[in-house]
Amino acid sequence: MLNFEEKLAIIEEFPELERVNVSLGRVNFQFNESVSDKKNVVYHLHPNGNGFVYAGRLQNYQTNDKGMANIRDFSAKELKQIIKESIISLTAVEKPVSETAIIGENQEERWVNAENEQLLLINEDEAWNIYFGLNLEETFSTYEEAEMFLVEEGFKRS
Template sequence: MLTFNEKLAIIETFSELERKDVSLKRVNFQLPNSASDKKNIVYHLHPNGNGFVYAGNLPSYQTDDKGMVNIRDFSADELKKLIKESIESLLPVEKTLEEEAIIGNQVEERWVDKEKNHLILINENDTWNIYYGLNLEESFDTYGEAEEFLKEEGFRRV
């Protein structure tokens, strides 16, 4: 198990994060430019080595009901990987002109697979449409059907 100071040293290598000291000598690290209202990436890192990292958008991790993963027994490589993926899942995505033409004022969800292929899910006229670039890939009657399809195809919400 990594010590508090070892975990702290790893976390502090991520320049995107801001340290926030909290009660009982615990430390949070926040992502100020998160695209979500979720800002805490590292939550309540404690001097005893316990702490949590947000993985609510990462289906490959077992999370609690707040989307957090306990990092008490993580190795250095596991911790680095989790924090990197967590940050990537919460950073705002720049839209291309083509995407702006499709999305317009609609609310979109972005999905990515392991090969970094990006899909956009949009609700248009009571239909859930999945786009790859400018191309309409699939259409579904419900959000649940679209979400199930994306997960089955190996995509995760960003």
């Protein structure tokens, strides 16, 4: 198990995190560029070595009801990995529920034009469908046909 100083040294390797000292010698590290209301990546790192990292949007980590994973027994490699994944998860804009309903588990690509309009290209049931919001705009039998259409319409992969 890493001690407090070792964990602190690893966490401080992430320049995008801001240290905030809290009560009882504990330390939080916040990611102020978060696109969500969650800012604490590291929460209540305690001098006894216990602490938490936000993993509410991550898989493969056991979390509490606040989405925090206990890092007491993490190795240096595991700690670096979960912090990196946490930061990435807090920079990713969550898909609206309506898009999630359309996309499901299907392969998708986002395309955008000069006016910042977005289209979704989704592989569904052996067809390539283009959506604008919830509306189905076009359907193609191959990816190449869909790609050609999008390029001709002034869209680029985003």
